[in-house]
Amino acid sequence: MKTLIEMRKVTKDFLQGDEVNHVLKETNFRAEEGEFVAVIGPSGSGKSTFLTILGGLQSPTTGQVLIDGEPFSQIPNKGRSRIRFEKIGFVLQMSNLIPFLTVKEQFLLYNKIKRNSPDKKRMDELFSRLGIGKLQNKFPSSLSGGERQRVAIAKALYHGPSVVLADEPTASLDTVRAYEVVELLAKETKAEKKATIMVTHDERLVGFCDRVYEIVDGVMRERVGFAKQE
Numbered sequence: 001m002k003t004l005i006e007m008r009k010v011t012k013d014f015l016q017g018d019e020v021n022h023v024l025k026e027t028n029f030r031a032e033e034g035e036f037v038a039v040i041g042p043s044g045s046g047k048s049t050f051l052t053i054l055g056g057l058q059s060p061t062t063g064q065v066l067i068d069g070e071p072f073s074q075i076p077n078k079g080r081s082r083i084r085f086e087k088i089g090f091v092l093q094m095s096n097l098i099p100f101l102t103v104k105e106q107f108l109l110y111n112k113i114k115r116n117s118p119d120k121k122r123m124d125e126l127f128s129r130l131g132i133g134k135l136q137n138k139f140p141s142s143l144s145g146g147e148r149q150r151v152a153i154a155k156a157l158y159h160g161p162s163v164v165l166a167d168e169p170t171a172s173l174d175t176v177r178a179y180e181v182v183e184l185l186a187k188e189t190k191a192e193k194k195a196t197i198m199v200t201h202d203e204r205l206v207g208f209c210d211r212v213y214e215i216v217d218g219v220m221r222e223r224v225g226f227a228k229q230e
Contacts, residue, residue, distance in 0.1 A: 001032040003069075004162045004195035005054065010063035010073075012049050023049045025218045026063070031163070031195035036186045038206045039199045041215035047199045048167070050215060054197065055088055055165050056080040068162050085113075089156030089194075091166040091185070095148035097140040103151050104136040107158050119158075126154040129191070130184065146177035153184060157192055164189070166198040170205065182208045 012024040024046045031037050041047050052058050054065060056072055065073035067087050072080065090096065097106055104123075111118045127133040130150045140148055149169060156164050166185060170178035182198070186208040189196040198209070206212045212223040 001034065003030050003032050004067065005197070006030040006066045007054065008064050008066070010053060010060040010065065012046075012053060012058075013061045023218050024053070024060075024220075027220045029054075029213070029220065031197055033193045033195060034190050035211070036189045036196045036209045037198070038209040038212045039197060039215060039220075040201060040203065040206065040212065042201070045215045046218040046220070047201075047215050050220065051165055051167055051197070051199050055090065056084045086159070087162045089159070089161040089164045091149070091152050091156050091164060091169045093168040093171045095140070095145075095152040097148060097151060097155075099140050102137050102139055103132065103143075106151065106155055110155075110159055114159075122158060122160075126157060129188070130154045144177075145173050146180060149173065149177075149181045150184065153181070153188060157188060157194070162194065164194050164196040166196060168200055169198065170200065170202060175204070178202065178205065 007027055007029040010024065010027045011022070014021045014023055027050070039047055039050060053060050053073065056065070060073055063073075064071055067083060070083070072083055098109070101109065107123055108118055124133075127136060130153060132147065132150050132154060135143060135147060135151065143151065152169070164185075169185070170181050173181060182205045185196055185198065188194070198205075200206075213220055214223055
């Protein structure tokens, strides 16, 4: 299978006074098409740093990130923004929907920024698959938490990214809705042949994933003997 995103010998250090804080120690990571990967760890372990470097929101101290085989992390910020806009979809804890736009308008905003025509066929397909067609004229404030996350997933997939990064996407949901959202992420990852990386602290959700990594004190290791839920 094709590797869609990869970290090679990535580290991240921060200077705190006179001390260097090694937030992320040397890390190698990859995710392939159709693969749903979980990254777990306690608060302060380096999960957020890992995800922001993977998404090009900050640069590593050493090493590099590649997307579709293209060097990503070491290029100027303007170039990273372009690649991020085209090749990465984000699903965040609070859905990150714009409050004054309807569900449909959330999608049209991408085309407005890109200065191209809306892909109505693609939009209708996602609305149907994710069960949000009846929501398209509603504002985020009128949606349930689960509905907002469904919209966020569809929005992340709309422009056909290679990679989806999900940052604690179920933290604001109850158990039933959390399972629904993660199961949907897993299903869409396979259907769309994306690589999805989910950062979470919730051990109950990792059974939907193909592989699981753990970060403790900046050290990342793949969980050995992991059994995926069937």
